[in-house]
Amino acid sequence: MELKAYLKECVALVDAALDHYLPHEEMLPSSLHRAMRYSVFAGGKRIRPVLMMAACQAVGGEREAVLPAACAMEMIHTYSLIHDDLPAMDDDDFRRGRPTNHKVFGEAHAILAGDALLTEAFDLLSRPDVLTGLTADARLRLIHLLARGAGSRGMVAGQVVDMESEGKKIDFPTLEFIHTRKTGALILAAIQAGALIGSADDGAFDRLARYGRAAGLAFQIADDILDIVGDQEVLGKDVGSDQERGKATYPALFGLDEARQRAREMRDVALEALAAFGEEAEPLRLIAHYIVDRSF
Amino acid sequence: MELKAYLKECVALVDAALDHYLPHEEMLPSSLHRAMRYSVFAGGKRIRPVLMMAACQAVGGEREAVLPAACAMEMIHTYSLIHDDLPAMDDDDFRRGRPTNHKVFGEAHAILAGDALLTEAFDLLSRPDVLTGLTADARLRLIHLLARGAGSRGMVAGQVVDMESEGKKIDFPTLEFIHTRKTGALILAAIQAGALIGSADDGAFDRLARYGRAAGLAFQIADDILDIVGDQEVLGKDVGSDQERGKATYPALFGLDEARQRAREMRDVALEALAAFGEEAEPLRLIAHYIVDRSF
DSSP, X not given: OOHHXXXXXXXXXXXXXXXHHSOOTTSSSHHHHHHHHHHHTSOOOOHHHHHHHHHHHHTTOOGGGGHHHHHHHHHHHHHHXXXXXXXXXXXXXXXXXXXXXXXXXXXXXXXXXXXXXXXXXXXXXXXXXXXXXXXXXXXXXXXXXXXHHHSTTTHHHHHHHHHHHTTSOOOHHHHHHHHHHHTHHHHHHHHHHHHHHTTOOHHHHHHHHHHHXXXXXXXXXXXXXXXXXXXXXXXXXXXXXXXXXXXXXXXXXXXXXXXXXXXXXXXHHHHHHTTTOOGGGHHHHHHHHXXXXXXX | OOHHHHHHHHHHHHHHHHHHHSOOTTSSSHHHHHHXXXXXXXXXXXXXXXXXXXXXXXXXXXGGGGHHHHHHHHHHHHHHHHHHHSTTTTOOSEETTEEOHHHHHOHHHHHHHHHHHHHHHHHHHTOTTSSTTSOHHHHHHHHXXXXXXXXXXXXXXXXXXXXXXXXXXXXXXXXXXXXXXXXHHHHHHHHHHHHHHTTOOHHHHHHHHHHHHHHHHHHHHHHHHHHHHOOXXXXXXXXXXXXXXXXXXXXXXXXXXXXHHHHHHHHHHHHHHTTTOOGGGHHHHHHHHHHHHTTO
């Protein structure tokens, strides 16, 4: 199978579902719903939804089955980007070549659009007309997975420590704390959600979680490498911005060569976790390669 | 029964439960969990949790049964206050006589503490060890009630339109849009959640929802009146701040006398909705009186 075509299909499915589930711009207040949609449809790679789909397929599920959960995940990811870009946080004017939410809609609307997207994720996950193939118990578990990954024990924790570490010399445990939470927690939750929706047994669930942890780390390290060597198009943000801010990154702590080595190791750990799976885990394997290879 | 004692008992129960369910300050990142706790324990009246308890009791439930949901509700309410106070929003330095979250912890931490509280609410609602007396289906309905009340169709919608109306002459439908959402939506959700947890039948659920809508409006109008005539202690914020900002309020549109008349009418609608209930709805009745009477 060809990864590029697979990704394209997944992104088309997710984009259509997001358009379907997000409140329309005509719904009052229009300014809010316009701001929400602006950032959701700002050209993201949908990596978390794609991972959720691929994990679901790896245990024999249909990738369409995850769509509402994948949309909720993307809403959470998008809210985090909007708030991240705010003047009080990273103060970014552009993301993926487009003006950031607060540059277009103003700070107050950007804060509220982020709040609304985060809330909408849980609204969607608990709607009576979605995810009807799951038991109510499985849906509660799903909600808990996403909330736990996104909250003060997950993504937000990573954000806070990342921010507090700016311009400081940090140690390896702190860097790992940041990595496993800031991006790792949602990537892991995406994989776990896919496994859950695909009715994975405990063994498969654990193996996929192992994949998710390793892939999340590989993704973060590759992103940090790209910030140094990458071209802006691949990365979607300014090259060198991490260094400028004195951000805690793997290459900053260990150098580029060791960072690349570590990314490769994490890719191999991820691939090994899939050893017991057959052909149906091929998308996950290709994604593990893709995540790391783009940083070479 | 005496309302003051009832409120005191409820608040003590909610405060203890919040302390139990919120991540402790020692949990990393401490700065984040400290900021979350600072605003949750900043002397709020816990009106939404109390209404949830009282609604649950009105249909024969135990008030302790709602505690996890009441805490989730208070986390959502608190996040909204933290974000509301931000410089880009209302830019308030004090709330209930204490410095606002961003004055103590900085803007970035305040934004993230709000985000984390909102997420924690859904984390708590979906935890496997709480609300075990409910079916999983009822819990999903509960999550949906709170998300719907808090999101872009509820509280956040009210926030946005309120903000966009500042300094403008607005019409009555716009004022009603703001009132029914900004405070009304969460108050209604609190009542509905209490009814749901108390296993209300459809008729009782609808009657309590009618109470919730009227009480929510009465509460908002009374708050607006207090902003003009009240003393700072009752209100917990600066007197006259709405007028200063050109906020859309009932008294601004119709004058004080008519605002008081309308608050009384809403109180009576709320009381009437309880006509079919017996002694067990007494707390709800006393609260309806209390909400309105404090503005005279």
